Amino acid sequence: MVTALLLEREGAAPLGAPHMHVREAAEVATRDEASSTIRGSFSLTGVSVAYGRDQVIEGVDMEIPPRSVTALIGPSGCGKSTLLRCLNRMNDELGNVTVGGRITLDGVDIMGKAMDPVELRMRVGQVFQRPNPFPMSIYDNVAYGPRTQGIRRKAELDALVEESLKGSALWDEVKKSLKKHAFELSGGQQQRLCIARALATKPEVILMDEPASALDPISTQQIEDTIAKLKDSVTIVIVTHNMQQAARISDQTAFMLRESLEAPAHLIEIGDTKKMFTNPDDPRTESYITGRFG
Amino acid sequence: MSRTSRTRRARSAEAVARILTGGAALGVVAVALFVLGYIVYNGIGAIDFTFLTDVPRDRGREGGILPVIVGTIWVTTATAALTLPIGVLAGIYLSEYAPRNLATRAIRLAITNMAGVPSIVYGLFGLAAFVLTAGLGRSIIASALTLTCMTLPVVITATEEALRQIPQDLRQASLALGATRLRTIYKVVLPAAAPGIITGSILGLARAAGETAPILFTGAVFQMRRLPEDLSSQFMSLPYHIYAQVTSVPGWNRTLVWGTALVLVAGVSVVSVIAALWRSAQRRRVKW
Amino acid sequence: MSIPPSHGERRRGRTTMRRAAEGVVLAFIYVCGWLAIIILAAIALFLILNSVRALNEAGLGSMLSGTAWYPTSNPGKFGMLPLILGSLLVTAVALVVSVPLGVAAAVFISEFSGTGVKDIMKSIIEFMAAVPSVVYGLIGVAVVIPLVKDVFALNSGMTALAGGIVLGVMSLPTVISISEDALHAVPFDLRQGSAALGNTRWQTTYKVTIPAASSGIFAAVMLGLGRAIGETMAVLMLTGNAAIMPTSVLESVRTMTGTIAAEMGEVVQGGLHYSVLFAVGLVLFVITFAINLAADLVLEGQRKRWRR
Ligand SMILES: Nc1ncnc2c1ncn2[C@@H]1O[C@H](COP(=O)(O)OP(=O)(O)OP(=O)(O)O)[C@@H](O)[C@H]1O
Numbered sequence A: 001m002v003t004a005l006l007l008e009r010e011g012a013a014p015l016g017a018p019h020m021h022v023r024e025a026a027e028v029a030t031r032d033e034a035s036s037t038i039r040g041s042f043s044l045t046g047v048s049v050a051y052g053r054d055q056v057i058e059g060v061d062m063e064i065p066p067r068s069v070t071a072l073i074g075p076s077g078c079g080k081s082t083l084l085r086c087l088n089r090m091n092d093e094l095g096n097v098t099v100g101g102r103i104t105l106d107g108v109d110i111m112g113k114a115m116d117p118v119e120l121r122m123r124v125g126q127v128f129q130r131p132n133p134f135p136m137s138i139y140d141n142v143a144y145g146p147r148t149q150g151i152r153r154k155a156e157l158d159a160l161v162e163e164s165l166k167g168s169a170l171w172d173e174v175k176k177s178l179k180k181h182a183f184e185l186s187g188g189q190q191q192r193l194c195i196a197r198a199l200a201t202k203p204e205v206i207l208m209d210e211p212a213s214a215l216d217p218i219s220t221q222q223i224e225d226t227i228a229k230l231k232d233s234v235t236i237v238i239v240t241h242n243m244q245q246a247a248r249i250s251d252q253t254a255f256m257l258r259e260s261l262e263a264p265a266h267l268i269e270i271g272d273t274k275k276m277f278t279n280p281d282d283p284r285t286e287s288y289i290t291g292r293f294g
Numbered sequence B: 001m002s003r004t005s006r007t008r009r010a011r012s013a014e015a016v017a018r019i020l021t022g023g024a025a026l027g028v029v030a031v032a033l034f035v036l037g038y039i040v041y042n043g044i045g046a047i048d049f050t051f052l053t054d055v056p057r058d059r060g061r062e063g064g065i066l067p068v069i070v071g072t073i074w075v076t077t078a079t080a081a082l083t084l085p086i087g088v089l090a091g092i093y094l095s096e097y098a099p100r101n102l103a104t105r106a107i108r109l110a111i112t113n114m115a116g117v118p119s120i121v122y123g124l125f126g127l128a129a130f131v132l133t134a135g136l137g138r139s140i141i142a143s144a145l146t147l148t149c150m151t152l153p154v155v156i157t158a159t160e161e162a163l164r165q166i167p168q169d170l171r172q173a174s175l176a177l178g179a180t181r182l183r184t185i186y187k188v189v190l191p192a193a194a195p196g197i198i199t200g201s202i203l204g205l206a207r208a209a210g211e212t213a214p215i216l217f218t219g220a221v222f223q224m225r226r227l228p229e230d231l232s233s234q235f236m237s238l239p240y241h242i243y244a245q246v247t248s249v250p251g252w253n254r255t256l257v258w259g260t261a262l263v264l265v266a267g268v269s270v271v272s273v274i275a276a277l278w279r280s281a282q283r284r285r286v287k288w
Numbered sequence C: 001m002s003i004p005p006s007h008g009e010r011r012r013g014r015t016t017m018r019r020a021a022e023g024v025v026l027a028f029i030y031v032c033g034w035l036a037i038i039i040l041a042a043i044a045l046f047l048i049l050n051s052v053r054a055l056n057e058a059g060l061g062s063m064l065s066g067t068a069w070y071p072t073s074n075p076g077k078f079g080m081l082p083l084i085l086g087s088l089l090v091t092a093v094a095l096v097v098s099v100p101l102g103v104a105a106a107v108f109i110s111e112f113s114g115t116g117v118k119d120i121m122k123s124i125i126e127f128m129a130a131v132p133s134v135v136y137g138l139i140g141v142a143v144v145i146p147l148v149k150d151v152f153a154l155n156s157g158m159t160a161l162a163g164g165i166v167l168g169v170m171s172l173p174t175v176i177s178i179s180e181d182a183l184h185a186v187p188f189d190l191r192q193g194s195a196a197l198g199n200t201r202w203q204t205t206y207k208v209t210i211p212a213a214s215s216g217i218f219a220a221v222m223l224g225l226g227r228a229i230g231e232t233m234a235v236l237m238l239t240g241n242a243a244i245m246p247t248s249v250l251e252s253v254r255t256m257t258g259t260i261a262a263e264m265g266e267v268v269q270g271g272l273h274y275s276v277l278f279a280v281g282l283v284l285f286v287i288t289f290a291i292n293l294a295a296d297l298v299l300e301g302q303r304k305r306w307r308r
C-alpha cells in the first residue's frame, strides 16, 4: 500500500517530476549527488534539559540510525517526551527550557542559531499522544504541511495527500470522503490522519509520543502495522509505555530512568531491542522490563 | 427542636427563598419585556416606506430618517473597520505572545479599566485628541476613532477568550509541521476561534452603534441636507437624533421619535441577541 | 540509490521576503497589544492637559469644594460639589434599585434554574444591556417622569429619583451577570459538601455559596456603581439638570456627566469654562478608575482563590 510512497523515495525523480520547474529539478539533482548516504540519522552527545532550574535530563548519548525504529521506554516523568521534543526543538516553544549538549541530524548541529527550528520541523515530524487533527477537512489536514512549504498546485497536493494517506493506511477508508470534517473520524482514524499529516511534509524522521496509548487494540494494531511499513522510508523514534509494543516494533530500545525525584534522568541503557528484552546489561533495565518498578 | 420541625422550617425557608429570588428574576424579565413592548407598541406605527426613505422635515417633526440611518451605518462601519483588526491583533498578542509578567498584567488592567471609562469621557477625549489635536474636525472618522477606543476592550477580551478556548494540542501540531507561530495562528487558531471572536465583536459594535455621548462633540449633527460623502463628513445618527428631538425640538413628534427608537433597538438588539445565542450554540456543539 | 529531497529543502523554507512580512505583522501585533495602555494614558493626558487652565485659574480645591455652579456668570463660578453630589445621589438611588433586584435574580439564575431558563434569562439580560441609553432615557421621559410626578404630587417629575430608577434598570445587566458569574464560579465540591451534610438547596446557597461568592458580588455592585456614575444620556434627559446642592431625591439634580454633555456644545474652545468641563471629566475619570480598579482587584483575588 505504501508503494507510491516508496516509489518516490527510491526512484530517481519524485512523482510530481513532469510538473516541476526546471530550477527545482536542478536543485534536486545536486542534492542527490551531494548526499550519498541515507538520511535521517540523529546523534546525541551529553544532552541535558532543564525546565527553569529543574534539571530533568542529564548526559544522554544516543545514536539513532536512519530508517530504523527506536523505542524510548522508562517510567512516567523520566523525560521521554522531553527528550523527544529536543529532536524537533519543540521545547523552544515552552519558554523556560534550556537544552545542553549536542544534537546533530545527519551531521548538522540542530541546536545552534544557524538552524531554523521551523525548517528543522519540516524534516522531523511529530505525532502526538492524543489525536489532534485540525478542525478542517481530511484533505486540508494532510495538505497543511505541504501548503506551509509553499506548494499550491492542486495536482501536486492531490498526489501528496493520496500518497500520505496510503502511507498511514487510511486511504481506503477515506478516499471517497476527503472533504469530510476530520472530527467525524474515529479516534484511531484520527491518529492515522495525524500520521498522514506528518508524512505529507516528506520528513526524514517522525517522532511519536505514545501514539497508540489513547486507542483501542485494533487501532493500535493498525498503527503498529503502519510503523512497520514506514520504517522502510523514514526514521522513527517512538515513546511507549507498552513493553510488548516496544519489543514488537522497534529495532533498538533506549531505557531512561530518574532514580530519585531530585536527580535528573539518565539514559541507563540503549541497544538492540532483542538483546534489551532478553538479556539487558543493566539490572535496572531488567527489573523495569519485567515490571518490578515504574 | 425536633428534627421534623427543623426540616419543616428549612423547607418553608427554601420555598420563601425560591419565591423571592424567582420574583426578582421575574421582575427583571417583566421590566425587559415592558421596555421591548413599549418601544414596539409606540414605534411600530411610524414604520412605513416614507419613514425609512425620506429625509427629516420640519426639524424632524415630519418626514423620515433615511440620512439618520445612513449616518449610523457609516459611523458603525468605520468603527468596525478600525476596531476589528486592532482588537483581534491585540487579543492575539495577549493570548499567544504576551509573557507572564507585570507588564502584561498592566495591559490587562488597562483593558478592564478602559471598559469602565464613562462614555462621555471618551467624548471629551475624542474632541481633544481627534477633532482638535489631530485636526480631523467633527467628522465620521473622528467619531469612529472615539467609538473605537470605547469598543476595543470588548473586542480584545472576546478575542483573547476565544483564542484561549483552542487547545494547545492544535498549536503544537501545526508548529511540529514546520509552520511558524504566525502561520499557526492564522491558519489554525484564528479560524477555530472565529465564532467567539465574531460574536463578541458584534456585541461590542452593536453597543457602539447605540452610543450618543462619544459622538456628541465629535461629529454627530442634528440636521444635514445631504447624505455623508466620505469619512470627513459630519453625520446624523439614530441615538443622537432621538436625544436632539426630545431635548431641543418643542412639540417633537412622538410617533416618529418612537419609530426612530424602534429602528435603533431592533438593529442593535436583534443583532446582539442572535449573536449571543449563536455563540452559546457553538460552544455547546464544538467540544475539544 | 538516490535520495528524494524533502520539500523543506526543495522550497528552502521561508524566503527573506516572507520573513520580513512576518516581522511586520509581528510588530503590529505587539503595538496593538500595548495599545490599551497607550490609549488609557492618552485619555488621562488629554484630560489633564485640557484641565490645566481650570486648575490654574479656578483651582482644584475651590472647584471641588465650591457649592455654586454658575459657569456663565461673570466671573464664572465653578463649584463642582452640586454636580458631584448630584451624581452620587442619582447613583445611590440606582443602586437601591439594582442591587437587591439584581443579586436576587442572579441567585435565582445560578442556583434555582435549569439550563433552559438560564438561556432565556441570559438572552433577556443581553437584550437589556444592548438597549442604548438614549432609549432608556426616552422611556424614562415617557413613563417614569409622569409616574414620579403623579405619585409624589410634584410640579415636575424630572428628579434624582426618576433618573436613579432608570439608571438602576440600566445597571441591572452588569450587576446580574457579574454576580451570576461569581456564584457560578463557586466549586461544585463545596456545594456538594454542604448538601451532603443535609442542607437544603437554599441553606447551601446562603450558608456556603453566597459567602463564597461575596467578593464577586461586591465587585458586581462596584461595577454597577461605575456604570451608573458614568452614564450620561439617560440622566441628562431625566434629572432636570438644576445645578443646585441636592437636598432630596424628589428634586432636580445635575450630574457630572450631564453637565459635560449639556454645556460642551456652548463653550468657547480653550476658554475657562471649556477647561473646567475637562476638569469635571478628569474627576469623573479618577472616580470611575478607582472604582474599576478596586472591582478588578477583588475579582482577581476571587479568581486566584478558586484556581485550585
Ligand atoms: N513544560 C514543563 N515545565 C516544567 N516541567 C516540565 C514540563 N514538561 C515536563 N516537565 C517535567 O519534566 C519531567 C519529565 O517530563 P516528561 O513529560 O518528559 O516525562 P515522560 O517521560 O514523557 O512522562 P510520561 O511517560 O508520563 O509521558 C517531569 O518531571 C515533568 O514534571
Ligand SMILES: [Mg+2]
Pocket (backbone or CB within 6 Å): A080, A081, A082, A209
Ligand atoms: Mg510523555
